[in-house]
Amino acid sequence: xxxxxxxxxxxxxxxxxxxxxxxxxxxxxxxxxxxxxxxxxxxxxxxxxxxxxxxxxxxxxxxxxxxxxxxxxxxxxxxxxxxxxxxxxxxxxxxxxxxxxxxxxxxxxxxxxxxxxxxxxxxxxxxx
Amino acid sequence: xxxxxxxxxxxxxxxxxxxxxxxxxxxxxxxxxxxxxxxxxxxxxxxxxxxxxxxxxxxxxxxxxxxxxxxxxxxxxxxxxxxxxxxxxxxxxxxxxxxxxxxxxxxxxxxxxxxxxxxxxxxxxxxx
Numbered sequence: 001x002x003x004x005x006x007x008x009x010x011x012x013x014x015x016x017x018x019x020x021x022x023x024x025x026x027x028x029x030x031x032x033x034x035x036x037x038x039x040x041x042x043x044x045x046x047x048x049x050x051x052x053x054x055x056x057x058x059x060x061x062x063x064x065x066x067x068x069x070x071x072x073x074x075x076x077x078x079x080x081x082x083x084x085x086x087x088x089x090x091x092x093x094x095x096x097x098x099x100x101x102x103x104x105x106x107x108x109x110x111x112x113x114x115x116x117x118x119x120x121x122x123x124x125x126x127x128x
Numbered sequence: 129x130x131x132x133x134x135x136x137x138x139x140x141x142x143x144x145x146x147x148x149x150x151x152x153x154x155x156x157x158x159x160x161x162x163x164x165x166x167x168x169x170x171x172x173x174x175x176x177x178x179x180x181x182x183x184x185x186x187x188x189x190x191x192x193x194x195x196x197x198x199x200x201x202x203x204x205x206x207x208x209x210x211x212x213x214x215x216x217x218x219x220x221x222x223x224x225x226x227x228x229x230x231x232x233x234x235x236x237x238x239x240x241x242x243x244x245x246x247x248x249x250x251x252x253x254x255x256x
Contacts, residue, residue, distance in 0.1 A: 010144040012152075013230075015137050015238070017245060024140075065244045087244070098237050102141075105233045109226050110143070116193045116215070117145060 007110045009117075011103055021064055023095075030057050031084060031092045034070055038081040058082070065091070135238045137245075139231055149192055151223075158185055159212060159220045162198055166209040186210070193219070 014024030026047075033043030044054030061069040069088035073081050084092060103110075142152030154175075161171030172182030189197040197216035201209050212220060231238075 008146055012142040012144055014140040014142075015241060016140055018136055023241070064246055066246055067244070091244075094237055094240060098234050101233055102230050105229055106226050109222055112222065113143060113151070116195070116219075118192055118194055 007114060009110050009114055011099075011106070011110070013099060013102055017064060021060065023064065027057055027061055028092065028095050030054060031061070031069065031088060031095075034058075034082050035084050035089075035092065038083060040070070040072070040082045043082075061088075135242060137238050137242055139227075139234070139238070141227060141230055145192060149188065151192065155185055155189055156220065156223050158182060159189070159197065159216060159223075162186075162210050163212050163217075163220065166211060168198070168200070168210045171210075189216075 012025055014022055016022055029047060030043055030049075033046045034040060037043050037046065040054050040058055041051045044051050047054070049057075058070045065087065067087040068085050069091055070082055071085050071088075073083065140153055142150055144150055157175060158171055158177075161174045162168060165171050165174065168182050168186055169179045172179050175182070177185075186198045193215065195215040196213050197219055198210055199213050199216075201211065
């Protein structure tokens with residue numbers, strides 16, 4: 001979900017729910033952007049995602065839990081926006097905390113992987 | 129990499145190296161099966177993977193680190209087998225330890241997610 005503290009390596013964490021439903025980086029980022037932009041379409045754009053794709057992810061998020069994660073607000077000139085529910089805020093905070101805790105916990109292991117990893121080659125994509 | 133202890137949710141952990149190279153569930157499982165079967169093709173079969181795909185993953189593993197992870201043994205009637213190197217064994221043990229530590233560390237968060245997750249619906253695939 002985020003670049004690892006002092007490391008060149010990134011930790012990607014995903015929770016698999018029964019039924020093949022996943023809670024990972026994509027949904028967490030989408031929650032972050034909805035929180036920031038107040039809009040599902042703006043959040044989707046920020047992630048280079050179609051509105052349809054963003055909407056489907058929000059719909060999945062809203063059906064993964066007993067309570068909705070994102071709520072749409074109708075009305076206004078731009079047809080209303082979207083926001084995280086109180087539960088959504090709690091979920092996002094918890095996912096961030098999990099990420100921080102995990103990075104801290106396996107810091108030594110990341111350092112070990114880093115020490116042993118092969119050095120950069122020209123075949124590496126610079127954007128990574 | 130493994131079903132979470134007492135939880136219905138699974139934690140999937142992946143480490144992203146620079147250059148878009150990933151160390152996650154697939155490579156860890158492949159190492160486990162190579163260790164178990166002593167063969168890249170048998171390991172690939174166990175994972176429903178073509179020999180080519182298994183071989184490419186092994187090749188990637190062997191170039192991610194300063195030292196090789198898997199070594200091929202030539203000779204013998206079946207054209208030799210494969211095994212983890214001492215470094216590969218250490219890597220696998222470390223990845224298992226990371227997985228165990230992470231599950232233990234975020235146990236409370238997994239329990240929270242589980243408590244709040246929506247109950248099963250008929251649209252869920254039974255194999256999950």
